[in-house]
Every structure is written in structure tokens, then in C-alpha cells.
Amino acid sequence: MAATRNPIDQNSAILLVKGHRYEDFKVGRVFEHSQQKTILDSENALFTTLTLHYNPIYLDRTRAVSLGNRDIVINPLLVFNLVFGLSVEDLSEGGGPFLGIENLEYGARVFSGDTLRARSTVIAARLSRKHDSYGIVTWETEGFNQVDERVIKYRRSNLVKR
Secondary structure: OEEEEEOEEEEOOEEEEEOHHHOOOOOOOEEEOOOOEEEHHHHHHHHHHHHHEEEEEEEOOHHHHHHOOOEEEOHHHHHHHHHHHHHHHHHOOOOOOEEEEEEHHHHHOOOOEEEEEEEEEEEEEEEEOOOEEEEEEEEEEEEEOOOOOOOEEEEEOOOOOE
């Protein structure tokens, strides 16, 4: 983050510029995202209920265990949203439209109390043909639990300011 101060008024607020620009995303660069998130039963129940995703293994412990799980399974859409969110500060906080997700794969199941972390690798970067002040960057993001099992992998692309 770069801090700039208005040179005319030394008492002015400091503007913090967040995120990275297109030039920062060289193919092969790896981001080990600094934030982690421990998932709670309450978050899973709320998310699952609010999204009307009433699969019993996401809400009913007895049913989940009867189907061979050790506990209630965390809703995979919540897992996706959490891992995506862990990557925003490094990848897309600088602004620019989100272009989509590809090749979404789920791995190990996630349970309440698991702590997720994320890692992203720049896999493609090119200048936009339509928008002179933007480039298009694609990252492969992987999410891992506390014992380094991969729980999710996907590719996403954004327009990124130059």
C-alpha cells in the first residue's frame, strides 16, 4: 500500500492505495495469502439456510454421520466464498471487474473447526484489447485446511488496472 499526502495541506488525510496493479502480476508469481479462517457451525448453518441449500449433510449431524462423514459437512459454496475472500486483498482489492470462475474442483471435505488458508498463482496476464487502462489476469487459487489437505481449487480472472 502506498500512502500519499496532499503536498498543499500537511494536515490532510492520508490516502491509502490498496491492492496491486496489472504490472505486479507476473506469470508464475505465487501469493500465500496472509489471512486464515476457522469455520464455525453457526456460520455454516446461517449460510446454508440463507441460500436455501437444504442438503441434510450440511445441517443434520445424525444424517451426515449416517452417510459416513465424521460430522456435519460444511457447505461447499461457503468454502468457495471463504477461500475466494481470503484472496481478495492480494489479487483484486485494487479494483476492476470480476470476469468469472473456471475449473472449480472440490477436494477434502471441510468440517466445523477447520481452519482454511489460500494460495494463488498467476497463470496468465495480458493487456485488454477493449480497455486501454486494464489488463486481464488469471489466477489459480487453492484452499487448504489446517493439515494441508487441498479442499478447493479454481481459476478466476479479473480486469486489473494498469
